[in-house]
Amino acid sequence: MINLARRVTFSLATFIALAVVSFLGIDALPGDGCTALLGRFGSDTKIESCRQENQLNDPVVVRLKNWSTDLISGDLGYSIKRDEQVSEIIIPRLRNTAVMAAVAAVIAFPSAIVVGLLLGRFPQKRSSKVVNQLSVIAMTLPEFVIATVLWLVLSIWLPIFPGVSVMPSNASVLQLLPNVWLPAFTLAVVIFAHSMRTMRASVTNVQTMPFVESAQLRGTKERTTISRHIVPAALPPVMNVVALDGAWLLTGTFVTEAVFNFQGLGRLAIDAISDRDTALILPIILFGLAVYLISSLLADSLARIFDPRLRSAKG
């Protein structure tokens, strides 16, 4: 437990340090909320009065202090460009991304564990080799290629799913659903390949261990050997990958969302960056950092929960 407390403290310190660095880094970029609103060619007097109004002329230390006290009290800030509270812009997009991520996770993780187990048990089968090599290809290709291929095949050649999504960012979940499939499939392909290969490697590793051999020599049924001995021992590294891929599903979806014009957090991040809407970019970066740090912690803790050997181990 002491170790966990130390890791939480370290993650928190990393978060604070990165948050300050991000604030200062974005502050150092040419342009602010007022130039974003009025354009780079807005008249100097207008930009100046806008800055006065929004306290952008205060020294950077004062603004950092105000920003961090606001953040601690739950206020994410205000986008001058969009004339809206940041939390009101982000929350519906976050929900859309979460729905998409959930669909991808439900499709990919359970099937990856089953397929990984089968591939690990029967590595010599021809179908095992084909699936394995396909997963290498899926892991190597960038998401925009996978997304474009899926679109071409499942929306144009076989018109099953709508390609580009046309929906407001605050559409209801039912309105959202038809548009979720193709981006969710794209993400599912990527995380399936990751977790399936980890499961396969883990099963291959575990099934040569003495306790599995011992179970087999005792005459335990194949089914019981798999469910009681192989799977529990093989799962911890997979849980690690699941936690990290879960974080990626929430924060690494820019490209996929851009391909399908899906109104999620990634699409919003790209829009905010092309608008140079710094007030909106910063909270999105912080969200990404928080999710990454929490999932790293979670990945370690999950491994500990699932693997009894690690419970008392130090390190």
Added chain:
Amino acid sequence: MKTFSRLGFMRNRALIVATLGLHAFVALLAPYLKLLSTDAQDSAALLQKPSFDHWLGTDALGRDVFSRLLHGGRPSLVIAFAATAISCVIGIVIGAVAALAGGWLDDALSRVIDFLLALPTLILLLLISSFFGQDPFVLSVALGLMYTAPIARVARSATQTLLMRDFVRVARLQGGSRISILFGEVLPNVWRLMFTEVAMQFTWILLAFSSLSFLGLGASPPTPEWGLMIAESRSYMTLNPLLVIAPIVMLASLVLAIQALVDHE
């Protein structure tokens, strides 16, 4: 033939080398191949199917797809080479110094590496490209610095492996200083242990730049670049699917061949 599965090409060394050779040949010599212009627009021949004049047809602006395709790897390859070089030079030195020095310096450098690994790479690249312009030089440096942390981490553990080897021990027992061991023993040998990592890094950087181009913040139009070509042609996929399939095949064959080569080592 039994082992030659349908995807056996990933294991066929001759095919891998031929694919990489062809990519290198095309990338190096595309400007000298007497191809049609990559920029000339023919408004009378938009979105043409393949023909004798235009081997792969034309795009929505009437430009020759075949010529753009052969030129389309050059921007990403140049940037990937430059960025990989930058990340290797800095990363290997940092990693090697951390492993050699040990103690507090190692701890501090390892913390910095962990810290940098937590940075969201793609969003930072988008920011840099959006605020500082889509300049190939800026993007190479940015990509290089951003991919330094993973190289440094691998270099650190590779150096630790090297330090166990007899020839490094001999150099130490002969009274060699840490600096002389760094330059005499570690740096000349550590890259052998890192070949796989560096090759993988190269493909990641290449794909990161292609993704940036696809999002409109990498190569700027009218530069022919595969990611940008895919983005530009997506709206015309129904009319001429070849417009997106051709650059996908080029990009995929390049990165898969590199991946397969690495798997062989």
